[in-house]
Amino acid sequence: MDVLRTLKPTLVGNIPALLIDNTHASALILLQGAQVISFCPRQGQELLWQNPQACFQLGSSVRAGIPLCWPWFGQYDKNPEQVQASFAHLNHYPAHGIARDSLFQVIGWQESADETQVQLRLHPRQANIGLTAEMSISVSTRLQLTLTTTNTSSREIFCSQALHSYFPTSNIRQTIVQGFDNSTYIDALDNWTAKIQRGDITFSGETDRVYTGTRNQSNIIDTESGRTIQLQTNGSHSSVIWNPWIEKSQRLSQFDETAYQTMLCVETANAADDHIYLKPDDAHTLQLTIGEPAP
Numbered sequence: 483m484d485v486l487r488t489l490k491p492t493l494v495g496n497i498p499a500l501l502i503d504n505t506h507a508s509a510l511i512l513l514q515g516a517q518v519i520s521f522c523p524r525q526g527q528e529l530l531w532q533n534p535q536a537c538f539q540l541g542s543s544v545r546a547g548i549p550l551c552w553p554w555f556g557q558y559d560k561n562p563e564q565v566q567a568s569f570a571h572l573n574h575y576p577a578h579g580i581a582r583d584s585l586f587q588v589i590g591w592q593e594s595a596d597e598t599q600v601q602l603r604l605h606p607r608q609a610n611i612g613l614t615a616e617m618s619i620s621v622s623t624r625l626q627l628t629l630t631t632t633n634t635s636s637r638e639i640f641c642s643q644a645l646h647s648y649f650p651t652s653n654i655r656q657t658i659v660q661g662f663d664n665s666t667y668i669d670a671l672d673n674w675t676a677k678i679q680r681g682d683i684t685f686s687g688e689t690d691r692v693y694t695g696t697r698n699q700s701n702i703i704d705t706e707s708g709r710t711i712q713l714q715t716n717g718s719h720s721s722v723i724w725n726p727w728i729e730k731s732q733r734l735s736q737f738d739e740t741a742y743q744t745m746l747c748v749e750t751a752n753a754a755d756d757h758i759y760l761k762p763d764d765a766h767t768l769q770l771t772i773g774e775p776a777p
C-alpha cells in the first residue's frame with residue numbers, strides 16, 4: 483500500500499496494524515478484527531480503555547478497544563433461532579463470532595486536511611458463511627466506524643453483531659450512562675429476564691444486559707473526573723452494557739482483577755430482537771461515532 487502522510491503500517495505485537503496521526507487525532511487499528519485499540523484527540527485524552535494486560539498475538543482475540551463481534555454476538559446458542567439456523571452448517575462457534583481473530587485486508591484509504599479514512603474487508607476463512615464484512619474507519623475530531631455486512635450467498639441469512647467498545651472511566655461506581663431511560667433490557671445475569679430501565683444506568687455489581695429499542699444517542703458520564711464520552715449510532719437498535727465486577731474479573735483472560743473499576747463496555751449492537759435479516763445481495767450498515775462534547 484502507498485504510505486500516506488497521516489497513515490502508516492505498523493505492528494502491535496505480531497499483529498499488522500495501521501497508525502493514523504493527523505491534525506485532529508491519532509488512532510491505532512489492528513488489521514485483525516478491524517479493531518481500533520486507540521483513539522486520542524490531539525488536545526485531549528484517550529477515548530478508548532487502555533488494557534495493560536492485553537495480549538497482541540495473531541490468531542487470538544484481543545481484549546482492548548473495539549473488538550468486532552460478527553456474524554453473531556455472544557454465545558452462539560443464546561442467539562435467536564433464525565441466527566443459529568443461518569450458521570448451523572459451521573463446525574466452530576467461538577463466542578462473539580469469527581471476525582475478531584480474523585485478518586482484514588486494506589482495500590482503500592484517503593486523507594484530507596481534516597480526516598483520514600481507511601476501508602478494511604474480511605473474507606471469512608469459512609467461505610460458506612455467506613457474508614462479507616467491510617469496515618470503514620474515519621479519524622477526525624471524532625472516531626467513526628461504519629460496518630457494512632453484505633449477503634453474498636444465494637440464501638437468506640440472519641445475523642447478529644456488535645462493536646464491543648471498551649471505554650475508560652476513573653471510577654465505575656461514579657459512572658452513569660445516559661440515553662436508556664424507559665428502554666427494555668434482557669438481564670443475562672437474571673436468567674435472561676426482560677426488565678425496564680428507569681433513569682440513567684449506574685453500576686454497583688456485575689452488569690451484563692442487552693438493551694433493545696434503543697435510541698441513537700447515549701453519553702457515558704464519568705462524574706468523578708467530569709468527563710463525558712458521546713456515542714452516536716445508526717443502524718442499531720440494541721446496546722450491550724457490560725462490567726464484569728469483582729468475581730468475573732478474576733476469571734477473565736487479559737484482564738487485571740481490579741480493572742473492572744476503571745472500564746465499562748457500551749456495545750453498539752444488532753442483538754436479540756434487533757438481529758439482522760439479509761436477503762441475497764442485501765447489505766446492512768451499522769455506524770458508531772465516538773467523541774467528546776465540543777468545548
Ligand SMILES: O=P(O)(O)OC[C@H]1O[C@H](O)[C@H](O)[C@@H](O)[C@@H]1O
Nearest residue numbers: 556577578690691722723724747
Ligand atoms: O470475554 P469475551 O468473550 O470477550 O466477552 C466479554 C463479554 O462480552 C459481552 O459484553 C457479553 O455480554 C458478556 O457476557 C461477555 O462476558
